Amino acid sequence: MSDRTTTAAVTLESLYGAHHGWLKRWLTHKLQSAFDADDIAQDTFLRVMGNDALSGLRDPRSFLCTVAKRVMVDLFRRNALEKAYLEMLALMPEALAPSPEERESQLETLQLIDTMLDGLSGKTREAFLLSQLEGLTYSEIALRLAVSVSSVKKYVAKAVEHCLLFRLEHGL
CATH class of the missing domain: 1.10.10.10 (Winged helix-like DNA-binding domain superfamily/Winged helix DNA-binding domain)
Structure with missing residues (x-):
């Protein structure tokens, strides 16, 4: 990490340029999946995009790790919710099963409710x-x-x- 990164005002562009590769490697090590690491890294920077704390950022890597961990938790929760939903659907008689469009809409609604109650x-x-x-x-x-x-x-x-x-x- 250069002194320029810690003393100058951090912009999203400078943060991404200086730390994106490092974050992907860290996430790949944690998740054991380069594909998931790419997704989490991208979602991390999307969340950072709207953050006003960038101007006073002192430890960019720590900040990115914190945001990435939150993104991972959200991903794991969504995956667990989707798995439980699909297991419940598997128990339904096929004649009563919702269409693929209805399933997607119901899953999105469940995820929104889960986020809302978080x-x-x-x-x-x-x-x-x-x-x-x-x-x-x-x-x-x-x-x-x-x-x-x-x-x-x-x-x-x-x-x-x-x-x-x-x-x-x-x-x-």
């Missing part, structure tokens, strides 16, 4: 899903989660607020 505590997420997907009353949820009804009300309210803020932030 950051909620386990009980908050579970209370919200039990309320919204299974239609359980707050009393039933309280029994299932072994908490008070007032706690369930707080969990669901927090989850609704979280989802509304997510939608506002992402223009949904």
